[in-house]
Amino acid sequence: ETGVTQTPRHLVMGMTNKKSLKCEQHLGHNAMYWYKQSAKKPLELMFVYNFKEQTENNSVPSRFSPECPNSSHLFLHLHTLQPEDSALYLCASSQGRDTSYEQYFGPGTRLTVT
Amino acid sequence: AQSVTQLDSQVPVFEEAPVELRCNYSSSVSVYLFWYVQYPNQGLQLLLKYLSGSTLVKGINGFEAEFNKSQTSFHLRKPSVHISDTAEYFCAVSDRDAGNMLTFGGGTRLMVKP
Numbered sequence: 001e002t003g004v005t006q007t008p009r010h011l012v013m014g015m016t017n018k019k020s021l022k023c024e025q026h027l028g029h030n031a032m033y034w035y036k037q038s039a040k041k042p043l044e045l046m047f048v049y050n051f052k053e054q055t056e057n058n059s060v061p062s063r064f065s066p067e068c069p070n071s072s073h074l075f076l077h078l079h080t081l082q083p084e085d086s087a088l089y090l091c092a093s094s095q096g097r098d099t100s101y102e103q104y105f106g107p108g109t110r111l112t113v114t
Numbered sequence: 115a116q117s118v119t120q121l122d123s124q125v126p127v128f129e130e131a132p133v134e135l136r137c138n139y140s141s142s143v144s145v146y147l148f149w150y151v152q153y154p155n156q157g158l159q160l161l162l163k164y165l166s167g168s169t170l171v172k173g174i175n176g177f178e179a180e181f182n183k184s185q186t187s188f189h190l191r192k193p194s195v196h197i198s199d200t201a202e203y204f205c206a207v208s209d210r211d212a213g214n215m216l217t218f219g220g221g222t223r224l225m226v227k228p
Contacts, residue, residue: 004157042118043158043204043218056215090157099146099208099216100165105157 002026004106006091012112013081021076021109023091029104031097032074034066037088037108049074050097081113116140116207118219126225129197135190135222137205147188148206148216149179158204164188175199200226 004025013019025032034046048056049068063085065077074091088108094101121136139145146165150158162173169181179190188205205219 040220042220043206045215048215058215092157100163102160102163103158103216105150105159107155107157 004091004093004104006089006106006109008109009107010110010112012114013078014114015081015083017081018077018079020078021089021091021111023074023076023106025072025074025091025093025104025106027093027095027104029093029095030071031094031101032068032071033092033094033103034074034076035090035092035105037090039087043090046076048097055097078111081111083113086111086113116145116209116217118205118207118217120203120205120219120222122222123220124223124225126227127195128227130194132193133191133195133199133224135203135205135224137188137190137219139186139188139205139207144210146208146210147179147181148208149173149177149188149190150204150206150218151175152202152204152221154201161190161203195224195226197226197228199224 007022031050036044045058046060047066052068067075090108091106092103094103117140119138127133148163149161151161152158161177162171164171164181172178177192202221204221206216208216
């Protein structure tokens, strides 16, 4: 595997379910990100991790819980979601946290909340 | 806070014609500017970026963009488009002094017709 991978690619869950999204980067980067891409809205940054430590939480509801066990893996734990949470969730990584570094994106997980 | 405006949500163009995708951002002392491309069912890929220096930036796939500080613009251009350029294009900006948060525009869908 190369680059940034995300699993699953598609997920349908009910409002009472608990699920997790997984992201893995094979680039040796130190910073990882979660973004939300909704229809008709700009891409929104959710969380940033640098060397496994969370450095940004962009006012994300607590029903989204990130986890970064090491610099290569990033998870997004989901529970009691709402239909408006349906979106494409993109993971990205970069060499460092400064935005001068290019961010490399995974293909995303298409989440549908029913 | 930064904001990015992509003036056109869709741009239809014939193959081999030139194209310009417009991007304006809110003013700041110093910024980094980016253009990303998203092909169907894929994550975002960096086309080009402006960090400093020459205001004309060349990127991949024959694209270029010009940073205009007085007009707070960073328009993307290509002299001759191909069918394969059909995709969604996103402009993004970050404030050099605001850490590692990218602010994205709403995107422009480029539709290249034969």
